[in-house]
Amino acid sequence: MTVGRLEDDFSKNEIAKRCEAALHLADAVGVFPTPLDHILDRAGAGQIVDIGDIPQKVKLAKPKLLKRLLGAVIYRESTVFVDLAQRGSRALWTKGHETTHFILPWHEASAIHLDDNERLFGDSAEQLEIEANYGAAQLIFQGHRAMQEALDYRHGLAVPLMLAERTGASIHASIRYYVEHHPDPMALATTGRRRSGEHLPIYLLTHSASWPQQFSRPDQVFGQQQLKVKSGPFAELLSAPKNGDDIRIADKRLRDLRGDLRPIAIETFDNHYNKFFLIRMRGRVELGRRLQAVTKLA
Amino acid sequence: MTKLGKLLAKERERKGWTLREAEAETGIHNAHLSQLEKGHIAKPNQPMLWTLADAYGLDYAELLRMAGHTTSASEAQSKRQLAGALLRGLEDLDEDDQVELLAQLEELRRNKRAQE
Numbered sequence: 001m002t003v004g005r006l007e008d009d010f011s012k013n014e015i016a017k018r019c020e021a022a023l024h025l026a027d028a029v030g031v032f033p034t035p036l037d038h039i040l041d042r043a044g045a046g047q048i049v050d051i052g053d054i055p056q057k058v059k060l061a062k063p064k065l066l067k068r069l070l071g072a073v074i075y076r077e078s079t080v081f082v083d084l085a086q087r088g089s090r091a092l093w094t095k096g097h098e099t100t101h102f103i104l105p106w107h108e109a110s111a112i113h114l115d116d117n118e119r120l121f122g123d124s125a126e127q128l129e130i131e132a133n134y135g136a137a138q139l140i141f142q143g144h145r146a147m148q149e150a151l152d153y154r155h156g157l158a159v160p161l162m163l164a165e166r167t168g169a170s171i172h173a174s175i176r177y178y179v180e181h182h183p184d185p186m187a188l189a190t191t192g193r194r195r196s197g198e199h200l201p202i203y204l205l206t207h208s209a210s211w212p213q214q215f216s217r218p219d220q221v222f223g224q225q226q227l228k229v230k231s232g233p234f235a236e237l238l239s240a241p242k243n244g245d246d247i248r249i250a251d252k253r254l255r256d257l258r259g260d261l262r263p264i265a266i267e268t269f270d271n272h273y274n275k276f277f278l279i280r281m282r283g284r285v286e287l288g289r290r291l292q293a294v295t296k297l298a
Numbered sequence: 299m300t301k302l303g304k305l306l307a308k309e310r311e312r313k314g315w316t317l318r319e320a321e322a323e324t325g326i327h328n329a330h331l332s333q334l335e336k337g338h339i340a341k342p343n344q345p346m347l348w349t350l351a352d353a354y355g356l357d358y359a360e361l362l363r364m365a366g367h368t369t370s371a372s373e374a375q376s377k378r379q380l381a382g383a384l385l386r387g388l389e390d391l392d393e394d395d396q397v398e399l400l401a402q403l404e405e406l407r408r409n410k411r412a413q414e
Contacts, residue, residue, distance in 0.1 A: 008343060010325070010326060010330075010343070010345060010346055011343055011345045011346075013325070014325075014345040014349065015345070104345075105348060106344045106345055106347070106348035106358065109344075109358060109359060109362060127343065127344065128344070131345075
């Protein structure tokens with residue numbers, strides 16, 4: 001299960017190119033958190049309306065249709081709606097998603113985009129929604145810029161936790177961005193927190209571009225829909241001691257596609273909504289260029 | 299060759315571009331362009347269609363329709379336009395009218411559900 005992942009390179013490049021142009025137009029390159037209001041303004045959005053600004057009387061009478069609505073774009077009126085009453089990182093993601101709808105010219109053929117929880121944070125299979133989420137990450141993490149900063153640190157889950165603070169993105173989005181953009185082989189399983197018997201439900205499996213060149217598909221490593229945590233490597237990991245960032249790490253070996261056993265580290269982190277299980281390569285020497293900062297994190 | 303493929307080939311030739319020149323103009327690989335023209339790609343994605351419409355000076359909506367994107371898009375769009383009208387209504391009306399409008403819409407929705 002790899003949900004909501006944009007696979008074709010042409011679309012990725014087109015979206016990245018247009019997001020980059022929007023960042024430049026707004027003089028926002030390298031500014032974190034990305035000033036999305038300014039980007040929208042420079043892109044020609046006449047109005048950014050907070051859906052939460054609807055008067056209390058109206059809110060009480062709000063039909064279900066509007067209750068579900070977290071973001072919207074109406075092109076004819078150059079208006080972007082965002083529910084800013086959401087938690088900060090969710091509001092930022094919603095704004096990034098709607099900004100992408102607004103700046104990608106082929107999205108305008110739909111005239112209006114109305115986005116609910118599923119389109120923004122779920123596993124929507126609609127192409128334009130997948131593109132808008134890809135663009136949101138491009139804008140919030142500024143393409144590879146956040147990754148370039150991340151690569152200064154020793155690899156592991158502590159790094160996207162820092163990225164989340166720096167960019168304003170959610171921990172969930174930051175970990176996913178980190179794994180999908182990392183040059184080294186990495187695989188990630190995001191699960192629920194409540195066990196069903198011996199397992200945790202898997203919500204998302206994803207990996208870096210170089211993972212499939214060296215290892216089996218993530219579902220063959222973690223499981224297709226359920227992660228076994230009663231016994232085996234993930235059970236051992238969950239009973240390993242936590243470090244200062246509440247990250248647990250276990251050293252293991254994983255057979256690669258050539259049949260060789262390779263040293264890996266499995267890490268897990270719980271953000272009170274999900275559990276994240278990361279597999280990364282274990283090097284003989286693991287030094288980041290800013291070891292001091294990592295020491296502080298860890 | 300599909301209708302879309304024929305049109306794309308004709309417009310590229312009208313521009314006097316080889317497949318490689320079209321690749322240089324659009325960023326779409328010449329082998330992919332060739333497959334599009336021969337109709338070997340059943341439903342080209344929207345960023346690609348928009349790029350081709352832009353490069354050849356074609357109507358994007360027409361390319362969308364020819365590529366088979368329109369049906370689902372138009373159904374979804376009519377629902378979205380309805381909801382969009384609701385949003386616009388909320389912006390333009392005063393508070394009492396907004397409450398009234400929403401109450402009426404909710405009533406309509408209930409009636410519709412009762413009929414079903």
